[in-house]
Amino acid sequence: MGSAPQLHFVLIPLMGQGHLIPMIDMARLLAQRGVIVTIITTPVNATRFQATIDRTVDSGLPIQLVQLRFPSVEQPLEHFIENLQSPPSCMISDKYLTFTAQVAQDISDHEKFFMPGLPNQIEFTWAQLPSPFNPGSLVSPDMKKNRDRIREGELGAYGVVINSFEELEREYVERYRKAKGEKVWCIGPVVVHLCEEDKFGVLVKREDVKKAIEKVMDKGRDGQERRERARELQKMAKMAMERGGSSYTNLTLLIEDIMQQAARNQEAKTLETVSSLNLNS
Incomplete structure (x- = not known):
């Protein structure tokens, strides 16, 4: 197993003895537990309590003091934190410094992380995630309610039909099958041009099209x-859709599965009717 990551706490106290001193004590307690601590304050505040801060820094604990000037602390703070060699694991600020919440949110949105449990190591940021999985996304109460209903429907569904083919993402399909109890059928690619009579507008930025x-x-x-990769995928997709291909076979399996389910349901209804007739005879 790999070693645990080195934690880095950033503390931002409000100016004033009643706020700064407790925050410095908190920094000392954290540092004594092996946490790297950065205290951010203004030059004026640092001067007023220099002796206290010096004793803390000179103690040999992993604590550093950073001075940022007022009145524009918000932008320097964000710039400073984004350029730290050791990114902050946690930011603790006085509740009256309301701008720090937005700074923390903006930084967290672009913080990279790896999605666990996938066959490949894929790196994301929170900002890249679609709104259903992004805790920072702005959604109305109605949209959230609708999103929750969609999720409930997915969890309660008998199975999942996917517009893809197994050769494209086989390991992911296998894991999805294990999670859904084998009821997963890749029957694609279902091409768009076959449905051109129904034209729906899709919002795509001009810059994105240009880059692609x-x-x-x-x-x-x-x-x-x-x-070359596009040509290979085109060939694989065509083979998947042809008779004997993975998507062709999956569509057959889907139809057979639903047919068996319908037959069982019909048999159950017949037995129920017979039982009812016997009771009434």
């Missing part, structure tokens, strides 16, 4: 590899 085209049309090695 540039990546594919790039004449360098990366562009060539992308084009």
Whole structure:
């Protein structure tokens, strides 16, 4: 097992003896437990309580003092924290310093993490996650209620039909099958152009389209590899949809499964009717 990560706490006290001294004591307690601590205050505040701060820093504990100038502390604070060699694990600030909550949220949105339990090591930031999985996303009460209902429907569904093919993401499909009790069928790719009579607008930024085209049309090695990969995927997708292919077979299995389920339901209804007739005879 790997060693535990080194924690780094950033403490931001309010100016005033009744606020700064307790925060410094808190910093000392944390540092005594092996936590790296950074105290952020203003030059004026640091001067007023320099002796207390010096004793703490000179104690040999992993505590550092950073001075940021007022009145514009918010932007320097965010810039300072973003450029720390050891990113903060936790930020503790006085409740009256309301701007620190937004600074912490902005930094957390771009903090990278790895999704556990996946076959590959995939790196995300919270800001990249879709709103259903993003705790910082703004949603109305009605939207949240609808989102919860969708989630409940997914959890209660008999199975899942996916617009993909197994060769594209086999390990993920296998894990999903284990989670859903084998009731997962990849029957795609279902192509869009077959449904062109129903045209729905999709919001795609012009810059995103431009970047995607540039990546594919790039004449360098990366562009060539992308084009070769696209041709391979096209061939794999076509084979999956043909008779005997994985998606063709999955569609057959889906139909057979539902047919068996319907037959069992019909048999149960018949038995119920017979039982009812026997009771009334």
